[in-house]
Amino acid sequence: MDYITLALAKGRTAKDTFKLLETAGIYFNDFHEKSRKLVFYNDDQSLKLIFVKAVDVPTYVEKGAADIGIVGKDNILEAQADVYEMLDLKLGKCKFVVAGKYPESDPEKKRNLTIASKYPTIAKKHFEKKGTSIETVKLNGAVELAPLIGLSDMIVDIVETGNTIDENGLTIFEEIESISTRLIVNKASFATKSASINLFINNLKSALE
CATH class of the missing domain: 3.40.190.10 (Periplasmic binding protein-like II)
Structure with missing residues (x-):
């Protein structure tokens, strides 16, 4: 099955990000805080989550190893990555x-x-x-x-x-x-996986409202 890959930053905002994803109806049932796994799939296998260091998230997304990423604006600015910044999740202000x-x-x-x-x-x-x-x-x-x-x-x-x-x-x-924490998107993925990525973004927008 075709899926989109989400790079998520480890650290202080991860717990809040998972709460937001669950509010948006996105669940990773095999995830728990003490797990040492770095790769997870959601219920219907439409979303693959990879855990990486916050400083690396913009690189993963820019290079196409991840289609989308959730990371602090500080790391986006420092990396100067060529990505689309799509949404302010208003976490970790x-x-x-x-x-x-x-x-x-x-x-x-x-x-x-x-x-x-x-x-x-x-x-x-x-x-x-x-x-x-x-x-x-x-x-x-x-x-x-x-x-x-x-x-x-x-x-x-x-x-x-x-x-x-x-x-x-x-x-x-x-x-x-x-x-604050932002959602970023790989430019090529936004063109080739636009339906899946837009659905993900819209679900997060609804969860934020």
Whole structure:
């Protein structure tokens, strides 16, 4: 049977995504949270789900290994993948911010900036729009530590409540963009499997209403 492949990001929004899929009438009965399986099929075998790291979802979709993907906007922006962004699922709402120690990191007072981030592409593009050339330091965790130990002037990171920023004595200088979980589609698949993909999208839209 012909099916569409969905790449789903592991992590904090996966549980909410499964709830949304079930509201849309899409069930994976062999899935459970402790399972180590990476591939699942829904009841009628029309949908194949693959679990991958969030950072890899845009690549799987762009390269056609998956027809559709559900992943945070942060990973879509960082990957710069050539895909269709079809739907905001309004899950995992956060925002990108520029933060650092005040006043020594104040971007208005410094010319040559070093920015630590898990998202160096997003950081670079943001400061390029402002006409500021920066050096980026790629970190995969504890980004808030970088300005505290002199590794960077500031950070570009995602925050939900801002508590971690506050607790580490940092100041948010600027909000870059709001982000949330999105549905993305491979461009070729959207042409060749349009009926199945549109049905999936419409079911999710109904579940969101």
